[in-house]
Amino acid sequence: MINSKQDLDFYLKSDFSRFDRKPNLKDYILSNEIWYIYHYQRHLRYVEYYMNTNKSKLLFLYHFFKYKRLGFKLRFTIYPNTVGPGLRIYHAGDFIHVKKLCKIGRNCTLLPGVVIGNKNLEDDGSQVFIGDNVYFGLGARVFGKVKIGDDVVVGANSVVVKDIASNCVVSGIPAKVIKMK
Known part of the structure; x- marks a missing residue:
């Protein structure tokens, strides 16, 4: 469970270490799935962080919107x-x-x-x-x-x-x- 900034960093590094490479602008322009999956997981982790810590409602809403939007697009x-x-x-x-x-x-x-x-x-x-x-x-x-x-x-x-x-x-x-x- 993500309860601190260190936990968030650990989860993000663990998730993204399993990717072959970090997606770049070319992946976004070409609509490659690696870009969408990478950002879906990133926003999921930020939603978990802001949900568990109650630090910022505005940032929680921003990441929640992005997480849901990518979820609908990817069907996750x-x-x-x-x-x-x-x-x-x-x-x-x-x-x-x-x-x-x-x-x-x-x-x-x-x-x-x-x-x-x-x-x-x-x-x-x-x-x-x-x-x-x-x-x-x-x-x-x-x-x-x-x-x-x-x-x-x-x-x-x-x-x-x-x-x-x-x-x-x-x-x-x-x-x-x-x-x-």
Whole structure:
């Protein structure tokens, strides 16, 4: 959770260390997705900082507006204070949704189509815990009250509805362990 300027700097450095390079003006002019994803993550971290510290309502509103605007453009819905440092989002091809009651650890990777949500139509208040260094493949889904351990790979188009132990690869509908690391 970002509660100080040092925490904000740590989260931003962790997030941006996972990019190959920092986007530049050329990326903006050419509308390359790296520019939009970079700035979406940046504004998300600033929203978390100003939300948790209550330092400046005006700056909070500015970053919140930018975060929501880029979220609509990219079709991302990642709620503040849900994702740890070192987040990496590859590509902006499909919808990404991370529900409010979710805690994702460090250095996680999300590909397009990842949904972490509820089993039912109503919000049942179930919380999802995801460990460090988890890789979600293209179109992976996580539903219900689930705990996923550290160093897990969730295969493409897998549906996780049960707890997953650390250090394994899961795939299928419903997701089953196919390999232990």
